[in-house]
Amino acid sequence: MTKNSNPSILSAEIFTALKERIIRWEYPPGYRITEESLCEEFGVSRSPIREALRMLVENGLVEKDPHRRYTIKQPDLKEIDELYELRIALELYVVEKLARQGMPEEIRQTLQQTWETLKEQPVGHTVDPSICDEEFHETLAAATGNALLARQIKSIDERLHFVRIYDITNPERLQLTCEQHLRILECIHAREPGCAREAMQMNIFEGRKQVEMAVKEALARAYMGLGVGSRNADLSNSSI
Numbered sequence: 001m002t003k004n005s006n007p008s009i010l011s012a013e014i015f016t017a018l019k020e021r022i023i024r025w026e027y028p029p030g031y032r033i034t035e036e037s038l039c040e041e042f043g044v045s046r047s048p049i050r051e052a053l054r055m056l057v058e059n060g061l062v063e064k065d066p067h068r069r070y071t072i073k074q075p076d077l078k079e080i081d082e083l084y085e086l087r088i089a090l091e092l093y094v095v096e097k098l099a100r101q102g103m104p105e106e107i108r109q110t111l112q113q114t115w116e117t118l119k120e121q122p123v124g125h126t127v128d129p130s131i132c133d134e135e136f137h138e139t140l141a142a143a144t145g146n147a148l149l150a151r152q153i154k155s156i157d158e159r160l161h162f163v164r165i166y167d168i169t170n171p172e173r174l175q176l177t178c179e180q181h182l183r184i185l186e187c188i189h190a191r192e193p194g195c196a197r198e199a200m201q202m203n204i205f206e207g208r209k210q211v212e213m214a215v216k217e218a219l220a221r222a223y224m225g226l227g228v229g230s231r232n233a234d235l236s237n238s239s240i
Contacts, residue, residue, distance in 0.1 A: 119178035
């Protein structure tokens with residue numbers, strides 16, 4: 001990490017780095033991190049580390065006990081199910097709103113071109129499908145003009161990011177995702193709210209099927225020590 005003399009900027013950089021590891025499940029649930037190990041890893045004093053940890057706690061990514069010990073908080077299956085319920089409610093509202101009020105044509109055409117290209121060239125693509133998928137849903141939310149709604153969906157996406165990583169992993173799954181996204185856009189363009197809701201629901205339910213497999217894969221990778229920074233923390237006993 002590039003060192004910055006501004007403590008606030010430095011704390012934000014450390015927070016962002018750790019947050020990225022957590023949402024990608026490079027740390028398993030219950031993984032203990034210490035101020036000392038992070039100071040050594042990032043080459044900084046305790047002050048920016050403490051501020052970064054404070055922000056992680058506020059964002060529900062890390063838990064702090066009375067003894068100032070910090071452990072990684074990953075969502076369990078119940079929390080993941082609740083996140084999907086919330087996501088479905090919000091995203092069905094998004095597409096219904098867009099189908100009723102319309103969406104900027106330039107944005108719709110850009111999304112359509114992206115997913116038509118991925119559908120035509122599913123093998124050997126250089127983009128990350130999980131990122132493209134997130135961008136699709138977050139762009140639709142932003143197109144409603146409701147900034148709070150867009151932030152809520154982005155927050156949910158961050159906690160479910162690991163599911164996407166282990167979901168769209170083969171050409172057949174990518175083809176289906178492309179078809180579903182294009183169908184959603186088609187329904188919005190045709191100003192058919194019911195059609196848009198049905199298409200979005202099918203798209204989200206397809207990803208929801210992959211949750212248990214994604215959790216198992218993420219845990220296996222994390223416990224095998226494949227996560228960045230795993231050498232610098234102790235692992236407390238935990239289960240999900």
